Amino acid sequence: MIKLKSTWLDLRTIDDLAAQNTFIHSLNSCTKLVTTxxxxxxxxxxxxxxxxxxxxxxxxxxxxxxxxxLPYKPIAKRLLLIAxxxxxxxxxxxxxxxxxxxxxxxxxxTGGWLSFLSxxxxxxxxxxxxxxxxxxxxxxxxxxxxxxxxxxxxxxxxILFMYRYLHVLLEEFLKTNQAYDLRSFKTTGIxxxxxxxxxxxxxxRTMDRAQRIYQAMLCRGFDGKVPLRSAASWTKKEYVYLxxxxxxxxxxxxxxxxxxLGRLLxxxxx
Amino acid sequence: MSHHTIDLTNVxxxxxxGTTALRNLSLHIGHGEAVAIVGSNGSGKTTLLSHxxxxxxxxxxxxxxxxxxxxxxxxxxxxxxxxxxxQNPDDQLFMPTVYDDVAFGPLNLGYPPLEVEKRVMSVLxxxxxYALKDRPPYRLSGGQKRAVAIAAVLAxxxxxxxxxxxxxxxxxxxxxxxITLLHTFSHTKIIATHDLDMVLDLCKRTIVLHNGTxxxxxxxxxxxxxxLILEQAGLEQPFSMQNCPVCSKS
Amino acid sequence: xxxADALISPVVGGxxxxxxxxxxxYAAKKVQSDMDEQKVPLMGVLGAFVFASQMINFTxxxxxxxxxxxxxxxxxxxxxxxxxxxxxxxxxxxxxxFFADGGLLALGCNxxxxxxIPCYIAYPFIYKPLVGTTPSQRRIMLGSITAAVVGLQLGxxxxxxxxxxxxxxxxPFSTFVLLMQPIHLAIGLIEGIIxxxxxxxxxxxxxxxxxxxxFNQSLGATSIKKVVIVLFILALITGGALSWFASSNPDGLxxxxxxxxxxxxxxxxxxxxxxxAEIQEKVAFLPDYNFKATSHPTAAEETEATSEAAWxxxxxxxxxxxxVGSVITLILAYFIGKGLQVAAKR
Ligand SMILES: Nc1ncnc2c1ncn2[C@@H]1O[C@H](COP(=O)(O)OP(=O)(O)OP(=O)(O)O)[C@@H](O)[C@H]1O
Ligand SMILES: [Mg+2]
Numbered sequence: 001m002i003k004l005k006s007t008w009l010d011l012r013t014i015d016d017l018a019a020q021n022t023f024i025h026s027l028n029s030c031t032k033l034v035t036t037x038x039x040x041x042x043x044x045x046x047x048x049x050x051x052x053x054x055x056x057x058x059x060x061x062x063x064x065x066x067x068x069x070l071p072y073k074p075i076a077k078r079l080l081l082i083a084x085x086x087x088x089x090x091x092x093x094x095x096x097x098x099x100x101x102x103x104x105x106x107x108x109x110t111g112g113w114l115s116f117l118s119x120x121x122x123x124x125x126x127x128x129x130x131x132x133x134x135x136x137x138x139x140x141x142x143x144x145x146x147x148x149x150x151x152x153x154x155x156x157x158x159i160l161f162m163y164r165y166l167h168v169l170l171e172e173f174l175k176t177n178q179a180y181d182l183r184s185f186k187t188t189g190i191x192x193x194x195x196x197x198x199x200x201x202x203x204x205r206t207m208d209r210a211q212r213i214y215q216a217m218l219c220r221g222f223d224g225k226v227p228l229r230s231a232a233s234w235t236k237k238e239y240v241y242l243x244x245x246x247x248x249x250x251x252x253x254x255x256x257x258x259x260x261l262g263r264l265l266x267x268x269x270x
Numbered sequence: 271m272s273h274h275t276i277d278l279t280n281v282x283x284x285x286x287x288g289t290t291a292l293r294n295l296s297l298h299i300g301h302g303e304a305v306a307i308v309g310s311n312g313s314g315k316t317t318l319l320s321h322x323x324x325x326x327x328x329x330x331x332x333x334x335x336x337x338x339x340x341x342x343x344x345x346x347x348x349x350x351x352x353x354x355x356x357q358n359p360d361d362q363l364f365m366p367t368v369y370d371d372v373a374f375g376p377l378n379l380g381y382p383p384l385e386v387e388k389r390v391m392s393v394l395x396x397x398x399x400y401a402l403k404d405r406p407p408y409r410l411s412g413g414q415k416r417a418v419a420i421a422a423v424l425a426x427x428x429x430x431x432x433x434x435x436x437x438x439x440x441x442x443x444x445x446x447x448x449i450t451l452l453h454t455f456s457h458t459k460i461i462a463t464h465d466l467d468m469v470l471d472l473c474k475r476t477i478v479l480h481n482g483t484x485x486x487x488x489x490x491x492x493x494x495x496x497x498l499i500l501e502q503a504g505l506e507q508p509f510s511m512q513n514c515p516v517c518s519k520s
Numbered sequence: 521x522x523x524a525d526a527l528i529s530p531v532v533g534g535x536x537x538x539x540x541x542x543x544x545x546y547a548a549k550k551v552q553s554d555m556d557e558q559k560v561p562l563m564g565v566l567g568a569f570v571f572a573s574q575m576i577n578f579t580x581x582x583x584x585x586x587x588x589x590x591x592x593x594x595x596x597x598x599x600x601x602x603x604x605x606x607x608x609x610x611x612x613x614x615x616x617x618f619f620a621d622g623g624l625l626a627l628g629c630n631x632x633x634x635x636x637i638p639c640y641i642a643y644p645f646i647y648k649p650l651v652g653t654t655p656s657q658r659r660i661m662l663g664s665i666t667a668a669v670v671g672l673q674l675g676x677x678x679x680x681x682x683x684x685x686x687x688x689x690x691x692p693f694s695t696f697v698l699l700m701q702p703i704h705l706a707i708g709l710i711e712g713i714i715x716x717x718x719x720x721x722x723x724x725x726x727x728x729x730x731x732x733x734x735f736n737q738s739l740g741a742t743s744i745k746k747v748v749i750v751l752f753i754l755a756l757i758t759g760g761a762l763s764w765f766a767s768s769n770p771d772g773l774x775x776x777x778x779x780x781x782x783x784x785x786x787x788x789x790x791x792x793x794x795x796x797a798e799i800q801e802k803v804a805f806l807p808d809y810n811f812k813a814t815s816h817p818t819a820a821e822e823t824e825a826t827s828e829a830a831w832x833x834x835x836x837x838x839x840x841x842x843x844v845g846s847v848i849t850l851i852l853a854y855f856i857g858k859g860l861q862v863a864a865k866r
Contacts, residue, residue: 226365
């Protein structure tokens with residue numbers, strides 16, 4: 001139930017954030033989707049032991065969060081919820097990969113630790129960029145963008161419908177679950193004897209609802225086609241944004257900025 | 271104009287599971303009338319309304335809307351004539367935003383985009399929901415959802431408005447606003463409701479349903495004064511008609 | 521069981537993206553040609569249903585713990601494989617976007633593991649034959665549990681393969697298998713039982729939902745077989761082409777292929793790892809020029825295979841420079857963030 005509630009709250013939070021009106025929010029959704037995908041591709045293309053050169057890529061989420069007026073807290077919270085499993089898998093690397101790779105003063109750094117750090121940074125970057133995309137764009141616009149880049153219409157409609165009723169059903173489930181908890185006097189979960197009837201009742205109600213929605217659609221002339229609004233077209237702003245971002249990603253990919261910077265400062269170029 | 275009339279003749283309806291919800295129901299509703307359908311839970315109100323635009327077809331008997339029988343072949347015409355506002359607005363607002371939802375009907379009717387836009391804007395203004403046009407439906411209050419659901423139906427320009435419990439779950443202010451709005455419509459109106467005070471306010475005629483049959487059909491005031499009928503149908507007199515013990519003393 | 525972006529390589533992610541994209545458009549076509557308009561709202565609402573019920577915890581008797589449902593088999597029973605596949609795909613997409621559960625690059629992997637496997641393998645090849653055309657509570661129980669368990673085992677194995685081929689986790693293949701499969705046996709059992717009791721309940725209360733539709737309208741085994749075959753061929757070709765391109769063509773100019781190709785290497789797992797590590801190395805746009813990543817102590821063969829450049833490129837100066845530069849970059853990022861925030865507010 002706690003999970004149900006927090007899911008519902010998180011959904012609302014991100015949805016709220018997406019309703020803002022900043023420069024980033026005003027960009028065409030398709031541009032943002034393409035940029036995000038490119039970013040994730042760049043991040044994951046760095047090799048296992050790459051740590052320092054990944055760091056400048058942090059500029060991207062940081063800049064978007066500032067320009068898009070996004071709070072750090074909900075995104076950090078999500079990150080912490082997602083992190084344990086991946087960090088766990090990552091932490092196994094130092095155990096299995098003990099080859100020394102770099103030296104920092106008296107310490108030898110093994111490949112395992114480097115790749116663990118690399119995984120952690122990649123996690124940070126990929127998770128934040130995906131969350132930033134929805135929080136600055138909203139589900140409906142992302143769906144128009146998907147239609148624009150060629151995702152088949154039935155899939156786009158499916159996502160839109162599901163997202164629409166997710167809000168309704170989460171609320172309904174929350175109420176049912178609360179009623180169950182009130183009568184079962186414990187809040188650990190649903191007792192196995194109630195599994196079938198509880199979920200089954202909810203399922204039947206849900207299917208009835210689908211039937212009513214279908215009828216409401218028929219009453220308004222539905223004949224199998226759902227009209228979708230097409231996404232806005234690209235303007236100069238969008239092209240500039242995309243090119244700028246791509247240029248930045250490429251720059252980070254080819255030039256290890258921290259290393260260069262560090263060399264300059266520690267006199268590595270002498 | 272005879273084409274905004276509704277006729278049911280000896281309608282029976284049995285659900286697939288064997289529940290008979292309507293028994294030998296006959297009624298006539300004339301053009302421009304405002305009629306309330308009242309009755310306890312499970313008396314058959316929703317089932318009756320579902321027959322008016324072909325969501326359900328009678329097991330026996332016939333339904334006529336504006337002289338056309340409600341059968342598969344006439345459905346598209348019937349559904350343009352009869353605008354149905356469902357009991358739960360969440361079932362009716364299925365599109366991602368208010369604007370898209372209201373535009374859904376006109377687009378399906380094949381109106382050109384400019385005409386659609388004009389219609390959407392105008393009905394949203396009528397129901398006072400213009401400012402909400404870019405919001406997703408789950409971001410609306412109960413009253414706002416109801417208003418938008420009505421706008422979505424009005425956008426199809428129906429001649430007859432059928433409403434199932436329009437004031438359910440509305441706060442007093444939203445309810446008042448809705449009643450005022452409904453007053454402004456000159457459509458033929460059929461309202462199934464438990465809100466007898468609203469009936470007093472809006473409908474001259476009331477039909478009392480009980481166990482799938484018509485228990486009474488007549489002028490609203492007359493029916494509400496008849497305690498015997500109300501008791502039999504499991505209803506209570508509207509508050510505004512009950513003798514208030516405090517007021518009656520003074 | 522969600523795969524994460526941080527643990528997969530672009531090659532693996534991209535290959536499965538391509539495969540699931542192809543499959544999704546096929547499923548979309550199928551659903552469209554089904555002409556069952558009723559499915560439009562039904563799929564949407566059932567997607568929301570499965571999404572929400574994944575958040576409900578079910579107490580496992582005798583233990584203190586609880587489990588939840590994945591929903592792939594359940595949806596396939598209610599909607600048929602194509603619509604169920606699209607529904608699962610939509611659930612995973614929203615989860616990837618809103619909850620960062622799995623990532624955008626890993627979306628293809630996740631849709632494959634949790635959508636394709638239950639809908640196109642577990643349902644048609646296990647649930648349907650076991651339950652047959654005359655369902656009973658017993659058969660439903662047996663069919664659902666077996667389908668869920670097999671589906672999750674295959675899914676978990678697929679996770680292992682995807683992770684392994686990505687070469688980002690240093691976990692040895694066998695260790696990872698031993699870690700994943702038993703856990704998912706338990707998870708699969710719970711999922712199977714929940715699916716069984718829910719379907720059993722529906723079968724008792726509203727049998728018309730399950731019986732006529734699911735069995736008549738969903739396609740016969742032949743066309744499903746075709747789908748499976750086509751998909752695997754597609755996946756093989758895409759994967760093969762990508763890895764061939766990647767391995768033989770490091771600088772995008774030479775189109776020659778080396779003597780060893782993928783098939784031969786598939787015989788020994790360590791070699792596969794080495795092979796993919798190589799791809800990983802080369803698919804990266806530039807060779808890493810500072811912290812040269814070369815050696816795996818656990819896979820000595822690999823070291824030999826890949827490390828032309830001598831390890832370790834241990835150069836304390838480089839490391840210190842890297843650290844200093846990183847700290848400065850972080851500080852810069854912080855201030856630029858603050859600055860932009862102020863600028864945006866104006
Ligand atoms: N889908 C259905 N399948 C079977 N029986 C049904 C179905 N819907 C309604 N019924 C039954 O038909 C009868 C009439 O129901 P109906 O929904 O028309 O009542 P109602 O007057 O609208 O009630 P309420 O005031 O609660 O909305 C009831 O006995 C009900 O149990
Ligand atoms: Mg009703």
